[in-house]
Amino acid sequence: MIKFKLEGEFIPLIALLKATGLVQSGGEAQSVVEEGLIKYNGTVDYRKRLKVRVGDKIEFLSKVIEVI
Template sequence: MIQFKLEGEFIPLIALLKATALVQSGGEAQSIVEEGLVKVNGITEDRKRLKVRLGDKVEFLSQTIEVI
């Protein structure tokens, strides 16, 4: 599990995927979200601009990101 320390109120989903190095670019992050390959709190998410907040869990490629 990857723990990501949130510095503000939220982080956009695609920015979180880039910040944790699970993707190489913003374009790649947008594509995988649009393809339905990312889950947020157990629900498949297709909104690229989703605001990920404290306590959320994001799953992608058998990795889990916990926002702390």
């Protein structure tokens, strides 16, 4: 599990995927979201502009990001 310390109110999903190193670029992040490869709190989510907040969990390629 990857623990990500949030510095503000939220972080956009695309930025979170890049910040944790799970994708190399914003374009790649958008593609994995569009393809339904992201789970947001246990449910597949297709929103590219999703605001991820403290307490949320993102799953991608059997990795889990917990936002703290």
